[in-house]
Amino acid sequence: MALATDILKEHISKTVSLTDEEFAHFSSHFKPLSFRKGQAVISEGDLVDHEYFVIEGCLKAFYINDEIKMHILQFAMPTWWTSDYEALYNKTKAKINVDCITDAEVLCLSNADREKLCKEIHPVEHFFRWRTNKGYVAAQRRLLSLMNNDAKTRYEELLKLYPQLYNLVPKHLIAAYLGVSRETLSRLYNSNRNVM
């Protein structure tokens, strides 16, 4: 897992500097896990005790409502973090599911180890504060966009933010992220292709 540790090191180094000793201690708390395409990482009703740092592949965090309609809360690509954070932080049961869109390699970190590491190494606490700050801002931006923009604008925003998503993720999942039907997405996709 040398490669996975290198990816983690590069990721955290963008925010904080750790000594080699500190990083070795930090990274020793992460466990490598492999998942197959379609495999569940978190299922609704689970007690959630871990978060996941994606090394390879693509995961999705989603919610299935009473009408068996899927809403996608997040895609998680390499160097992204995912979990059911409400369940993880509040020690409640998962309300969402996380599964693998492709085969995936992740590093998993327990809640208790994150808190321990944050206490032991001040820069680690700084790193996790800034990771959440960015997540908070992204969630608020998406909230505003959902309240305010039509499907076409939201589609173009997604395309601009994550161009790589379109090669990784089937179209019906992108539709479930945008909250539109597959037919609407096809129309947007084709109209966009014509002007590019």
Added chain:
Amino acid sequence: MALATDILKEHISKTVSLTDEEFAHFSSHFKPLSFRKGQAVISEGDLVDHEYFVIEGCLKAFYINDEIKMHILQFAMPTWWTSDYEALYNKTKAKINVDCITDAEVLCLSNADREKLCKEIHPVEHFFRWRTNKGYVAAQRRLLSLMNNDAKTRYEELLKLYPQLYNLVPKHLIAAYLGVSRETLSRLYNSNRNVM
């Protein structure tokens, strides 16, 4: 401003323990400000350098779209924090507005001072990490609710989470938070009263 400092002390004590010396240093970086009902705290296009901890009154963070329709991102009541966090963290111009629904007393903290305090006092960094964690979870919960729930369910959720909001905030602003018309809100409000 003894009272404001006490409120801040009680607020931060729920998450971390600071010595009297540490708290005195921490709180000395906050500036008390008074606003009149209707007064703007942040206007779209401003450079945003501060966040605001509400001592008294109620503020709103909102966005006005091209059709001059208002979307409310957040209400901020006593012991809540507000700002345009995207602008504050990324040092970009404000995309949203923050103003006062009532006369308000706040304590304001600059971005630079927050970062300095987080570096100087490890528990302060811990406090701000958990404040953002909670904000992130709340934003994700609202995102899911907006994608998945009808107006009636979202109205009832808001009523349950913040019962005090209904005495503080005019009905048309609650409608703008829920993303429904004032008429729809009146219908929900009346139908809810009948069953209570």
